[in-house]
Amino acid sequence: MDIMTNFINLDAITILYLFGVGFVGGLVSGFIGSGGAFVLTPGMMSLGVPGLVAVASNMCHKFPKALVGAMKRAKYGQVDLKLGIVLGISAEAGVLYGAHIQEKIKAAFGDAGSNLYVSVAFVVILALVGGFVLRDAWRTYKSGNMDTKEKAGKLALWIQSINIPGTMVYFKSINARVSVLFTIPLGLATGMLAATIAVGGFIGVPAMIYVLGAPSLMASATELVIAFVMGLGGSLKFAMHGLVDIRLAMIILAGSLFGIQLGAIGTTYVKPFMIKVVMGLIMVIVLFSRGLMVPVYLAQLGLIDKLGEGTVKLLKNTSFAIMIFALLLGAFIVLRAMWMGRQAERLQHASGALEHGEV
């Protein structure tokens, strides 16, 4: 049993820093269903927290945060609990398999090899999926159909049309029966990505939207259920090895619970395509952040010429700054969209022209 005794000392500045990053991370998570971890984990490591303790402590703040966020968004009718649990369980298996692959790579190629694998996974997946999500959001914006009901794409309709007896399950978010033989690989991929880059939602949410045909708001809300299931299992596993620094986890949670409530409220003010805008933008910006680190790891592995110490430091700092920028930009868009939505609602209310439905 590994017992970590080298937990860092906490001072007021560190506590405020963790609280602040937790708040912004929570705000984005409440809105798009995930995010924050890609800044929190390196952020903790920059304070001197060992890598595994940072991952474990991040995970231990993630599951209670996701629980609170999922409950809040369930009140708005955005959560498909069944889909979240089905995907969450297979994602848990994906986390274990992803962690196993990580261990193998680390054993074979060392820390630099493992870091290179994580960065390449980041760059390739975020380029493909993030680019696709952003392109779709841009097309929706250009077409002027931002207010129209989202429709399932061709791939999703094809998957919904396939009937494999004994495996079909009805999901309310999709309003159709889908074979679990399709949901299981999606959950596995989400979990594997979570184990690799800490943000499974970058696969989970687009998969629910484009592969299964769920609306953006329901996909991002359901991702919180997946994050809860994955985070609970992962935290237990890490805690059994004594890797969770409960102080870090609870301080980040203190900030993120303020943020996640606000992010969840924000979803009720925006057009659904805004979920894709925020998610796509964050993914593409983070991709550049991780891309900058690839030469550092290639040099450590001796695959390219050695880089100067100053260059490595510059690349590392720039990479971290870009990640923080991605998170802050996401938070800014959420808050701005929410502010504008509130203003519009107030104007409508004031003019007595409130036409639509339930209060």
Added chain:
Amino acid sequence: MAQSNAKKKPVGAMIVMGIISIALYTTLLLKQDLISSTFARGGWYALLPIIMAFVFSYFHGSFTGNFWTVLGIEAARKKKEIK
């Protein structure tokens, strides 16, 4: 941001949950050495951080939810489910 409807704000609940939340965090920080070393003993002790996460999320989650409501920041009053 001002509240635009006349619904009663949960000020009392926010204060009670806020006090409990502050008490929990104060205890955690004052007893941090004992708590973090006990919680990191592994094995069955792994349940302790999980239980603590649930307890903190219940009290602090209720507090933060009420906090935004008291400030007047609430969900849009339009149809709840967008599909």
